[in-house]
Amino acid sequence: MSKVRVATVWLDGCSGCHMSFLDMDERLLAVAGMIDLVYSPLVDCKVFPEQVDLTIVEGAVSNEDDLHKVLHVRQRTKLLMALGDCAVTSNVPGMRNYFTRDDLLRRAYVENAQVNPSIPTEVIPPLLPKSRPVHEFVKVDIFLPGCPPHADLIFKTVADLLEGRLPDSTQKARFG
């Protein structure tokens, strides 16, 4: 049996959801035996491959790079899972949404700068007007809220998917 092609993507989040994924501990061995991790911050692969079975997205869509990534990933993925509150609700990244983009950049890069106060124009991707959840841009097939979602919940959901079932919709998942 060919292995399930799985990718994970890190957008505007703290990587805590990836940490919670790793908190599956010894169960990672069982999962690793069933999947090919074809793209992830955890593996060294620069280009998002084609024909991915499952992509797990952590983080909100906050800048043009995030947006480009999430659109690209969606095209190449059968099932897309929004993992954690940032991906599902925009959560903490969304707390900048009450300010305009200009006010925010000025506060961060000019008013609070110790040296060279100027708004960057290179390297850092331009911010979108608001940080928003993944499903406001692309279709999301599975939602797993939590900050972060508990490793047991991630394992149950991933295990269900790897065994060809849609995750149990009655299982309890909570924001926060």
Add this chain to the structure above:
Amino acid sequence: MSTAIITFIIDGRDVSAREGQTILDVARENDIPIPTLCSLQGLHPVGACRVCLVEIKNTPKLLPACVTRPSEGMEVITDSERLRQYRKTITEMLFSERNHVCAVCVSNGHCELQSMAENLGVTHVRVPYLYPRLPVDATHARFTVDHNRCILCSRCVRVCDEVEGAHTWDMQGRGVDCRVITDLKQPWGTSESCTSCGKCVHVCPTGALTEKGKAVAEMVKRTQFLPYLKTMRESWS
């Protein structure tokens, strides 16, 4: 004095109501669960949150169980796919209307809105978030009101009026502009009517009203005082 007894049906079960009881009162007496947010034992019901909506046979509208009185022979349905969908949507709209960032909220893990979403299986919010810019009033010496987390249930208004007798809290505005206010919409710390009793803080279902000095997930509300006070007052009067 004779008390009229009404017999009606909830979810196929024959139940009876005393005069003045609502569908919610009777359901609770019979251990039939109906989800609620704005309702609180000891305060008058207002039907503000709408999550207690129920179906009534031969009535096209859904009606809030907390303020609807049963009539003889009425057939009430408290759980159906239609009701579950409405309750989920209502909860999602509450999340989208303000800025409920559960992860960094003092009430994380002790919040009635958060557990409502969990129990109804709300895994995401299908309507666009509004992200309004809302104030936090920390002018009171001991308490804070954070409008980002308010669901306008009006429990604070009712407990302050009906139990404390101060009527410091009230509502201003309509729709998405509606806010809870203190006195004549002035900073809470400048309120002359507030007795600083803290009842509003402890009946608040979310992290909108909190005690100062609490960090994330530390704000545990204690509502037990309310039925106790009510019973004591009734027995004295």
